[in-house]
Amino acid sequence: MSENKPVRRRRADADRSRAAILAAAVVLLDEQPDASLERIAEAAHVTRQTVYAHFTSRDVLLNAVLDQFTQETLEAIDNLELDEGPALDKLLRLINLSWRTFEQHPLLLHVPRTAGPDERHDPVTERFTRLIRRGQNTGEITRELPVDWLVTSVVALGHAAGESVAAGRLSTRTANKTLNTTITRLLRPDSRS
Structure with missing residues (x-):
């Protein structure tokens, strides 16, 4: 012993x-x-x-840091209780939480995007998919566009907003507000239909 x-x-x-x-x-x-x-x-x-x-290597350390950020973010997302309440509201809260992560960790705005899929996105993408599907089932989110397309669009818009902040074209606050407005318009059903 x-x-x-x-x-x-x-x-x-x-x-x-x-x-x-x-x-x-x-x-x-x-x-x-x-x-x-x-x-x-x-x-x-x-x-x-x-x-x-x-x-x-520095890349191995950087990946460990990014893994830690991902784990912290997923824990915070799961505290949002995504399966309860209006789906669109929860999705916007998830996006706001993601922006708080960018504000807390500016490093994320400087990490080059990978050419292919990044498995760190998979758990977040799964949560977006679940919320959008639930919102379509309740009529809060448009049914005119496929779930996968809406998820891809939301993720791409988030990346575009992050790139605008990193390039100095938008402040973090303006990017977050603009992102919320754009995503709300994209997802909300057309009231004329």
């Missing part, structure tokens, strides 16, 4: 180091998206070798 204590202690030390590195990376990369691993190691109070022991 005494042989396990040093192993557990090393594991606990490693877990603390990893957590410190991630916490430092979140703060530094939000302030300076191009912060080096050396600077992150310094802020985490660990050696550069310790950083490399946990994250073999």
